[in-house]
Amino acid sequence: MKLIYTGKTKNVYLLEDGNYLLKFKDDMTGENGVFDPGSNTVGLTVEGAGRAGLRLTKMFFEILKDKGIPTHYIDADIDAATMTVKPAKLFGNGLEVICRYRAVGSFLRRYGKYVEEGQPLDAFVEVTLKDDARQDPPITEDALDMLGILSHDEYKVLKELTRKIAGIVKEELAKKGMELYDIKFEFGRIGEDNQIVLIDEISGGNMRAFKDGKQVEPLELEKLMLE
């Protein structure tokens, strides 16, 4: 088993059978000890954060499997904090696909002239490039196509999958009295037919959720969801 990628919140290993092993870390994105799903730096480390994120990811990936929504998920070992997944090819050097139900975060920073903080948005989908050095710039469907990252047809699939999966997460959170404000996903192409599937994780670290008017921290979110 060979380490092939060291990420901010997880490492990726290549297994002998060609699948990948994701090792979830206890690091979370943010700054100065404060969690921020939109941040590009590790802001805090909390014991047990990796396992809790993996448990929630496992739960969601199994729900998606039941609903026939394709992901890279094979299985998970909670004690080891690892998840086995199918090999997927990234779009370019990786995209983040965001689904927004309320105007917060980078959306509000960009379009604050036109929206109030927390204003409802209708499952709005946008894509950013994973590029720390350039602060994950937003990119249009036309630019993705022109730069050879994603075709227009693939964009349609990505957008539809994003809305479907975000809707499922939103519904599950609502069952526990939480409101999903926004969530970010990663997608990849799997197999010879380049099927577009959800990859990476669905943990508290990927989303902003509120309960009783206050933002729910990732570990608290995972606790509420898994209890």
Place this chain on the structure above:
Amino acid sequence: MKLIYTGKTKNVYLLEDGNYLLKFKDDMTGENGVFDPGSNTVGLTVEGAGRAGLRLTKMFFEILKDKGIPTHYIDADIDAATMTVKPAKLFGNGLEVICRYRAVGSFLRRYGKYVEEGQPLDAFVEVTLKDDARQDPPITEDALDMLGILSHDEYKVLKELTRKIAGIVKEELAKKGMELYDIKFEFGRIGEDNQIVLIDEISGGNMRAFKDGKQVEPLELEKLMLE
């Protein structure tokens, strides 16, 4: 005649007949005396810059008129450095629509992971919000529609007009041995049927052009075009 808007490179007056008068200034966008069409600050002031920009604008708006492409242009008084135009309603608080033939400027800063400096782009169109405080953020067709700034149908018209007008400018510049790298336009809605038309100006200050491997400054560009 009433001053209704003070811009970086021109002022806008309301005339008694309901039309507007644009007064071109000698100020150019840029920083520390260096011209940059993408800048949000006045970087330099050059005597005669306003009149030269107006002369080129008049030339292009008259070419567009001959070709049946709608603009807000009525007439121009070069000596007074003023242009009379029809009243147009902005999209939101104003958009900039950019057409790119080469990867430079903010496009390169955002997508430098995927493009080389100066790489050819196929008349790529993108839209940014006019919002100095937020550094004119780029915005997608979906966001423009969701925020009520521009419908999907209007976006199609805007994109087609942008490519058509940029193509005409590119061709005119080529006749004088210059290559157009990028150009930005503003559009508005005119009349009861909200026809989408080109507004503002087409001067050296709106574009990047190169000749013999060197960028052509606005005044030099205008001199080459008008001689």
